[in-house]
Amino acid sequence: MSALNLYDTKTRSIAPFKSLKPKQVGIYLCGATVQAPPHIGHIRSGVNFDILRRWLIATGYEVTFVRNVTDIDDKILHKAVHEEIPWWAVAMKYERAFTDAYNALNVLPPTYEPRATGHITQMINLMQILIDNGSAYAPGNGDVYLEVRKLKEYLTLSNQKLDDLQTAEDADLTYKKDPRDFALWKAAKAGDPSWPTPWGDGRPGWHLECSAMAHAYLGEAFDIHGGGLDLIFPHHENEIAQSQAAGYKFANTWMHNAWVTTSGEKMSKSLGNSLQVQEILKKVRGIELRWYLGSAHYRSMLEFSFDALAESATAFRRVEAFLARAKSVLGAEPQPVIAAEFAAAMNDDLAVPQALAFIAESMRIGNTSADDKKVIAKTAGEVRGALSILGCDPFDPVFAASKSNDAAMDGLIKLALEQREAARLRKDFAAADAIRDQIASLGVIVEDTPNGPRWSY
RNA sequence: GGUCGGAUGGCCGAGAGGCGAGGCUCGGGACUGCAAAUCCCGCUACACGGGUUCAAAUCCCGUUCCGACCUCCA
Incomplete structure (x- = not known):
């Protein structure tokens, strides 16, 4: 059997896959920021990497699959205010929606599914390392930033130059040394949840959780890190920056799935609810949606x-x-x-x-x-x-599971088929076809063979 | 401005120098019950202009159009 070859975003080429440990693979997949119900783009990522995982297992690997849940971010906090429920209730609500969607599409549950807010300790440890070795700084207001100019390598995944980046026009340099420095940790604002750290109360920045959790469960170096294309920059660049500044090798291979697009454009949440997994599942079964989402190559846009x-x-x-x-x-x-x-x-x-x-x-x-x-x-x-x-x-x-296998079901189908055969014998094909179509709509397929009708479901 | 990716037949969607992936639809045929299922045949392609080559959808140059990212998007 040929050997597995995978495309690595970092080298922009396909190369033979070689696991760090024989017959064992560690995968970290950036999962959901649980701020809204999942749409089919989110779940495509889940399906694509589930196929990878199943293939690795089938070819003899033992796979440790970690998919995080980022359960705190700006939008979650905004939504909590808007919906007048606690931020953690917002996060949990959408986390469940994601889990339901993964289950409906037969995405295997991860080996572990860590939540960001459950790993504050690991984040503080990581920040301590970064501050101690001079990679990060705490300007005193409660924020902690990574100083990107000090990095030996930065932006190697997206192949950009630091000086070419457009910086935000409203970049606030009161505390940042450089507008491109990014927040590892954000100082507490009134009313927002916060956790104590040596540098003040606050909450995690966006990227820190993935570095901390990947390290916690997969170690300093692991095989594959995955996610959607749009995470290459800044999210994955910043994960690399933090992790490597801390002395970790981090991910060996980077894989990114392309989007589900509509009219050639990336799906946006402003399109409304129609592309939510839950809505699509009113039109097709989970297995059919999975077939559709998995049918295009994972690096190709799927035009929905x-x-x-x-x-x-x-x-x-x-x-x-x-x-x-x-x-x-x-x-x-x-x-x-x-x-x-x-x-x-x-x-x-x-x-x-x-x-x-x-x-x-x-x-x-x-x-x-x-x-x-x-x-x-x-x-x-x-x-x-x-x-x-x-x-x-x-x-x-x-x-x-949704199919019934009991004797009553069998008996009813046989009864219907007997009626149909009777109709066929008296050449009443309209009635025969009506029976076939009706039971077909219930998922029972009837075929006529030289040896009589055959049914299956 | 920087970085990255696209443009393939009615539709979806592969391929990446030679022999037209595959599916769905459509047309014809076989079988059948003028049905369903199945099978066979057929139809229509590589954004545009040059070039390289015996041979280009594929390589090179140029052009047009579309999209994505550029600090909290899968």
Whole structure:
């Protein structure tokens, strides 16, 4: 089997992936800042990295997957005031919404999911190191800044020059030595939550939590750090700056997923609620939304439209029907296997589109096999194996749970099919088709074969 | 101003010097019940202008258009 190659944002190239420790991988994924319900862009990131994780596991790695929750930031505090509930209630509410969305899309729960506010101690420790070695300074007002000009390397991920950065026009240099210095810690304002530190009461800046938590759970050096494209600068640059200034090697490989776009533009929260995961799930099932979000290459923009979503769901149902048919022919669920072609696609920087072409080819072979059990077992096994990596295995209990398997259900379906057969015998095809369409709308697929009707769901 | 990424057929979406990924839609056919499912065939592409090459969607030069980031966005 070919070896995994991944694109590294830092080198802007694809290179063989080599874990720091044999057969073990540590991944830190920037998760949600829980300030609003998740939209499909947020969840695409979750799906993309879940596919990576599943692939690493399938190829024999033990994966420690850390995805943080940033549960304090300006917007959360604003929302708390606006909604007249405590900031922590705002954070928890949206954290739950994210968890629900991840679950609905079969995103595996992280090995650990640390919250920023649970790691103030680690942040203070990190700041102490940075102040002690002269990388950071506390001007006395309660803020703590990282002095970016002192860094040996800065902006290597986004390939920018410090002097080329546009600085904020309203940069306040009362306390900052340089407008580009960024806040590790923010002094407490009246009414805002705060934690005591040696430099005064305050709360974390945006970037500090990820450095502190990645270090806490993955150590000074780890394999992969991921997130959305827009985090490259400033968030990830600043994580690198803080961590390396503290003497940590930090992440080996940087991976960034592209956006879901609408009309060519990055989705913005001003678009309203229609692209929230919860809303989309009123139109398609979680497994269909996952198939759609995972179907484009993770580094390509995914141009969202409801038509494209519906089309993708149609395509997925065909795959699902193929597997259901296979189960019916085999008398058991096909056993998932990883085909060499699929592995080759995944090893090529997670080339899901190629993997989908392979799935289509396997289905074609299976569908032309005239129910040859050997061929069906092979092709359906390969298709199921591929789907399991994509997180879209219809037999996965996560998705199958909603289906009833009890005797009453079987009996009712048989009754309906008997009625339909009776209608067919008297050439009342309108009635027969009506029955088929009705039970199809309940998720039961009926197909006529030379040996009589076959149903699956 | 700096950095980065795009433009592919009716639609989605790969590829990155030669043999047209794949899916959805559409048209024709097989099978069937003038059905469903399935299969087969077909249709329409590489933003524009030059260049390199036996050969360019792919490389080079130029142009146009679009998007993203530039200090609390996945």
